[in-house]
Amino acid sequence: MSPPIQIKKHPFPSLLYLEWTLLAITALIAVIPPPLRRSRPRLPELSICGVFPDLSVCSILPELSIYSLIVFALMGLKLPRNSQKAKIFYTVIEILLILVIGLFGERFARLFPFLYIILVTRSCLIFQLPGRLFVTALSFTLFLVTTQLKYQLFSFQASPQAQERFRFLSLNWSLVFGLSLVFVLLMMNAVLSERHSREKLAIANEKLRQYALRIENQATLEERNRIAREIHDSLGHSLTALNLQLETALKLWQSNPGKAETFLATAKELGSKALNDVRQSVSTMRSNPLQEQSLERAIASLSENFHRSNGILPIYQINIEYSLPPEINTAIYRITQESFTNISKYAYATEVRLELTTTRGSLRLTIEDNGRGFDVRQNTTGFGLHSMRDRTLAIGGEFNINSALGSGCKITVDIPLTRLT
Numbered sequence: 001m002s003p004p005i006q007i008k009k010h011p012f013p014s015l016l017y018l019e020w021t022l023l024a025i026t027a028l029i030a031v032i033p034p035p036l037r038r039s040r041p042r043l044p045e046l047s048i049c050g051v052f053p054d055l056s057v058c059s060i061l062p063e064l065s066i067y068s069l070i071v072f073a074l075m076g077l078k079l080p081r082n083s084q085k086a087k088i089f090y091t092v093i094e095i096l097l098i099l100v101i102g103l104f105g106e107r108f109a110r111l112f113p114f115l116y117i118i119l120v121t122r123s124c125l126i127f128q129l130p131g132r133l134f135v136t137a138l139s140f141t142l143f144l145v146t147t148q149l150k151y152q153l154f155s156f157q158a159s160p161q162a163q164e165r166f167r168f169l170s171l172n173w174s175l176v177f178g179l180s181l182v183f184v185l186l187m188m189n190a191v192l193s194e195r196h197s198r199e200k201l202a203i204a205n206e207k208l209r210q211y212a213l214r215i216e217n218q219a220t221l222e223e224r225n226r227i228a229r230e231i232h233d234s235l236g237h238s239l240t241a242l243n244l245q246l247e248t249a250l251k252l253w254q255s256n257p258g259k260a261e262t263f264l265a266t267a268k269e270l271g272s273k274a275l276n277d278v279r280q281s282v283s284t285m286r287s288n289p290l291q292e293q294s295l296e297r298a299i300a301s302l303s304e305n306f307h308r309s310n311g312i313l314p315i316y317q318i319n320i321e322y323s324l325p326p327e328i329n330t331a332i333y334r335i336t337q338e339s340f341t342n343i344s345k346y347a348y349a350t351e352v353r354l355e356l357t358t359t360r361g362s363l364r365l366t367i368e369d370n371g372r373g374f375d376v377r378q379n380t381t382g383f384g385l386h387s388m389r390d391r392t393l394a395i396g397g398e399f400n401i402n403s404a405l406g407s408g409c410k411i412t413v414d415i416p417l418t419r420l421t
Contacts, residue, residue: 019121022114023073068097072115079126087126091135094119095142102146113143113177117184124188136185140178147174219390227281235281238274242267276309280341289337295320295329299336299354306340306352314340316354324363328415331391332356332365338384339367339411347371347409358417363397365413373403388413 075094080086098115116139123135147170245267252260290298296318307313324332336354343349349371356365385401388411392399397415 019076019118020073022118023069065101068100072097072101072118076118076122079122081126087131090126091119091123094122095138099142099146113173116140116143116177117180120181120184121188124185124192129189132185132189136181140181143177144174223387231277231281235274235277238270238277242270242274245270273309276305279305289333290329295324295332295356298329298333299356302333302336302340303354306344310344312350312352314352314354317356319357320363321358324417327395328363328417331395331397331415332363332413334391335365335388335411335413336367338388342384343369343371343409346374349408361416361418363413363415363417365415366410368408368410370408373405373407373409375405376401376403 072094075090075097080090098119101115119139120132120136124132127135245263249260249263249267252263293301299316299318303314303316340352343352347369349369351370353368354366356363358364389399392413392415395415397413400412400414401409402412403409
């Protein structure tokens, strides 16, 4: 439960301002005397002192009503929100103050039903739906009882015609007042329901943001682990072999220079391979791999690097009719990069084809090689394939892979562009 409501932290400031407006109107009407009527005699005040002005307590009751109205107004600045007993006690005090104002307030009695509207509004802020319904029904019942009591007091000094007129006006006023209470209750329920829905939506959005952050951190961690494994498996292996080649060349340098030169040439090849591995790892870790260049140029660079490393120049065909969002460009680049890496490591291919085209509302990427292939039912758990599939699904696309032992491999990525526009 939230702490008691304060002026600066009121959940509905407009309701608080409306409440003050009603109280100000009530006090203003009490101060301004009613207009004199020449055509018919003015009705007496509908309060006990208005009917029995000779009572000894009538000299202090108007001041008591004014103080009661002030206390009632100040109670709206701090509503109980924790203890159920405090809520009930608070509501009982409000009802007693309204009864004092209505029965002994003379001019205040003309507008005291507006205080019941304020009572219902406050009850909606502190009670659940059953409590709101009970307070609304109790307010209407007390209004009817008070009206009947006033009628009994008024009948002592009024003619039968005036009594009949007062009864008719009381019936109309009761109907209007009852409808007003129902309207206020429905309005407050709608406002509170809308506020509750917005709070739930805000909580859901915050949970979703935290979940997305955790997913991003997990993806970053997995990517770092993959790069660490690649550095250990490729660069570490290359440097170890390079060190062995250099040691052997040093040992043979005096006794067999020709053979030592062979080991040095092998060491140079291993150094070049290690350098390529470092470049590839650095390229993988870039936050913006395209580096402000077009997707066509970025794929061309990947093809050139693949050619330098494997001696095979990929055949690529790119036909993009319009510009793509950055997230699609990055995903296509990473999928192509991962595909080339897998082909270089495992495929032993002699021909690689890449086709990137845009059709009506969709983008298709196809990468195919004539390597040794693999059984897709047994070799789909690798990090590279998972990474390509996850990148495709993240932008609403569809990832397919077709391969068989001795028949090469074909990767197809279909991305519906209409979902991202």
